[in-house]
Amino acid sequence: MFEPLYQLLNHLLPQALAGASFLNRALVGGLFLAAACGIVGVGVLGHRMSFFTNAVSHSSFAGVAVGLLAGVSPYVGLVGFAVLVGLGITALRRRGRLSGDATVGVVFSAVMALGIALLSAFRGLGREMLTYIYGDILALTEGEVYLAFGALIVAVAFSAIFFNRLALTAVSPEVARASGVRVAFLEYAHAALVAGIVAVAIRAVGLLFVTALLILPAATARNVARNQGSLFWWSAGLGAIAAVGGTIVSVYLNTSTGATVILLGTVMFGASVPLRLARKARNP
Amino acid sequence: MMPEPATEEIPAVRLANITVRLGNRVVLEDVTADVPAGVITAVIGPNGAGKTTLLKAILGLVPYEGRVTFPGFKNRPSFGYVPQALGVDEGSPLTVMDFLLLKLQRRPLWLGRRRSARDEARHQLGAMRAENLADRPLGVLSGGERQRVLLAAALAGRNGGPDILLLDEPASGIDAVGGELFAALLAELTEERGLTTVLVSHDLSVVSAHARRVVCLNRRLMGVGCASETISAETIAAMYGRDSSLFLHDHHPKEG
Incomplete structure (x- = not known):
C-alpha cells in the first residue's frame, strides 16, 4: 500500500542504503507518526498539556509490565494503560480538588513508581522495557507502519470534527459551553486521543522523546503560522520534516535516530524564534 | 434579606434554591432569584462571593443543587458569554x-x-x-x-x-471612562436586540446607572431588587463588612 511512498523517500537515501526495507519503513512510519503528533500537538499546547503527555508517556513502564504479566501483548498493555491514565488525570482535574499540574504530578509519580515496582519484582521485564525507553524507529515492522498510518487517520479525523471546538475551549471553556460545546465530553475525548497517540509513538521514538515529538512541531508552528488554520498545516508539516530529515541525517552521521529527529526539531524551533520576535515587533 | 419584589412579567431565568459545592466548600448557598427579560441584571458582591459561580450555574458549567429554569423561553435559550480571563x-x-x-x-x-x-x-x-x-x-x-x-x-x-448575554467582570482591566462607555454600549445593545443581560460587576456606579435589577451576593443572597433600592448602605455593609460605605462617583469626564 505504501510502495509509492517508499520509492519516493528512497531517493533521499545514500546510494549504499537505497532499497533497505527497514529504512523505508522507518521513513514512512516516522512520517505518519510525526505528522499525527504534530496535529495532536496543536491541541496539547493550546490546552497546556505538555506535562500531561509526559505523565502519560511515563505510564508506559507500568503499561508494558501489566501487558506482559496479563499475558496480552506489551503494546496493548501500553496503549490501554496510557488511555486509562489520561482519562484518570482528566477526571481528577475536573473535580478541581487539586490544581491541574499538581494532579498530573501525583498521577505521574504513582504510575512511574508502579512501573518500576513491577519491573523490579519481575526482572525478566527489564530488557523488554528498553525498547520503550529509547524506542527504535529503525525496527518498525510493516504492521507498525500500518498502525502509524491508523494513528494519522485518527488524528486527522478528530481534528476535522473537533478542531474549532477544541480551540474555543482552550480560549475559554465558558464561552465554548455557552456556544453549545459539550466541554466535559470534549476534554475526555481529547485526553484519550492524546494518550493513544503518545502510546503508539513511543514505539518509534521512546518515552523520553515522545513529548518532544508533540511539542516541538506545534511550538515551532506557533512562531511561523499567521492564523489558527495554518497552525495545523505547519505543525503537521514540520513534524513530518523533522522525522524524515532526522532519520536521514542519523543514517549519514550514524547517530541515534530518535535523538536526531528531536535535535532537528529543536533546531527548527530555534530558527523560528526570530520570526516570532519580528511579528511581536509588528504587533507590540 | 430583602423580599423578592413581585414581577408581573415572566422572568427569563428563574434560580430556585441554588447551592454549589466545590469539594466540602459551599460556594453558593440557597440562592433564589428571578432575572427579568430584556433588561440588564447586575450581580454584585465581594471577591469570593460566588458571582462567577452563579453565571456558571446558569450555563450549566458547574454541578448545583436546586433548579435553574428559563420560563421566558419555549426551548433552552441560546447564550453569549464574556469571560473575565x-x-x-x-x-x-x-x-x-x-x-x-x-x-x-x-x-x-x-x-x-x-x-x-x-x-x-x-x-x-x-x-x-x-x-x-x-x-x-x-x-x-x-x-x-x-x-x-x-x-x-x-x-x-x-x-x-x-437570547441571554452573560458577562463576568467585563470592565476589569479597562479604565473608568472605558468602563462607563462599555456599560453604555451594553445598555444600548440590550435594548436594541431585546437581550436578557446578566452582568457581574464591581463598579456600583455603573451598576446603578444601567442595571434595572441587582442581585447582591455574599455566598448567600443578600438582596435582590431594583438598583436604587437594593444598593443601600445596609446591603453594602452586609456584603462588604460594617466598615464599608456607599460612595457613588461620577465617571463622566468634565467638559471644557
Missing part, C-alpha cells in the same frame, strides 16, 4: 477573526474560512467598532480592545445572536 497568550497565532469563526463555522479552520461566517464576524466586529482588529492576534489586544472583541464574539452565533 482568556486562556490565550501573546505567542498564539489565533486572530480575532479566527476567534469569532471558531463559534461561527463547523468546518475546521484548517480547511478554510466560510464566506458567510466571515461576513457575520465582520458585521459583529463592525457593530463594536472593532473591524480593524480582525487580523490581529487575540493575545496582544489591550483591555478595552479585548472587551469589544469578546462582546462581538458573544453576540455572534450560527443561528442568530444569543
Whole structure:
C-alpha cells in the first residue's frame, strides 16, 4: 500500500542504503507518526498539556509490565494503560480538588513508581522495557507502519470534527459551553486521543522523546503560522520534516535516530524564534 | 434579606434554591432569584462571593443543587458569554477573526474560512467598532480592545445572536471612562436586540446607572431588587463588612 511512498523517500537515501526495507519503513512510519503528533500537538499546547503527555508517556513502564504479566501483548498493555491514565488525570482535574499540574504530578509519580515496582519484582521485564525507553524507529515492522498510518487517520479525523471546538475551549471553556460545546465530553475525548497517540509513538521514538515529538512541531508552528488554520498545516508539516530529515541525517552521521529527529526539531524551533520576535515587533 | 419584589412579567431565568459545592466548600448557598427579560441584571458582591459561580450555574458549567429554569423561553435559550480571563497568550497565532469563526463555522479552520461566517464576524466586529482588529492576534489586544472583541464574539452565533448575554467582570482591566462607555454600549445593545443581560460587576456606579435589577451576593443572597433600592448602605455593609460605605462617583469626564 505504501510502495509509492517508499520509492519516493528512497531517493533521499545514500546510494549504499537505497532499497533497505527497514529504512523505508522507518521513513514512512516516522512520517505518519510525526505528522499525527504534530496535529495532536496543536491541541496539547493550546490546552497546556505538555506535562500531561509526559505523565502519560511515563505510564508506559507500568503499561508494558501489566501487558506482559496479563499475558496480552506489551503494546496493548501500553496503549490501554496510557488511555486509562489520561482519562484518570482528566477526571481528577475536573473535580478541581487539586490544581491541574499538581494532579498530573501525583498521577505521574504513582504510575512511574508502579512501573518500576513491577519491573523490579519481575526482572525478566527489564530488557523488554528498553525498547520503550529509547524506542527504535529503525525496527518498525510493516504492521507498525500500518498502525502509524491508523494513528494519522485518527488524528486527522478528530481534528476535522473537533478542531474549532477544541480551540474555543482552550480560549475559554465558558464561552465554548455557552456556544453549545459539550466541554466535559470534549476534554475526555481529547485526553484519550492524546494518550493513544503518545502510546503508539513511543514505539518509534521512546518515552523520553515522545513529548518532544508533540511539542516541538506545534511550538515551532506557533512562531511561523499567521492564523489558527495554518497552525495545523505547519505543525503537521514540520513534524513530518523533522522525522524524515532526522532519520536521514542519523543514517549519514550514524547517530541515534530518535535523538536526531528531536535535535532537528529543536533546531527548527530555534530558527523560528526570530520570526516570532519580528511579528511581536509588528504587533507590540 | 430583602423580599423578592413581585414581577408581573415572566422572568427569563428563574434560580430556585441554588447551592454549589466545590469539594466540602459551599460556594453558593440557597440562592433564589428571578432575572427579568430584556433588561440588564447586575450581580454584585465581594471577591469570593460566588458571582462567577452563579453565571456558571446558569450555563450549566458547574454541578448545583436546586433548579435553574428559563420560563421566558419555549426551548433552552441560546447564550453569549464574556469571560473575565482568556486562556490565550501573546505567542498564539489565533486572530480575532479566527476567534469569532471558531463559534461561527463547523468546518475546521484548517480547511478554510466560510464566506458567510466571515461576513457575520465582520458585521459583529463592525457593530463594536472593532473591524480593524480582525487580523490581529487575540493575545496582544489591550483591555478595552479585548472587551469589544469578546462582546462581538458573544453576540455572534450560527443561528442568530444569543437570547441571554452573560458577562463576568467585563470592565476589569479597562479604565473608568472605558468602563462607563462599555456599560453604555451594553445598555444600548440590550435594548436594541431585546437581550436578557446578566452582568457581574464591581463598579456600583455603573451598576446603578444601567442595571434595572441587582442581585447582591455574599455566598448567600443578600438582596435582590431594583438598583436604587437594593444598593443601600445596609446591603453594602452586609456584603462588604460594617466598615464599608456607599460612595457613588461620577465617571463622566468634565467638559471644557
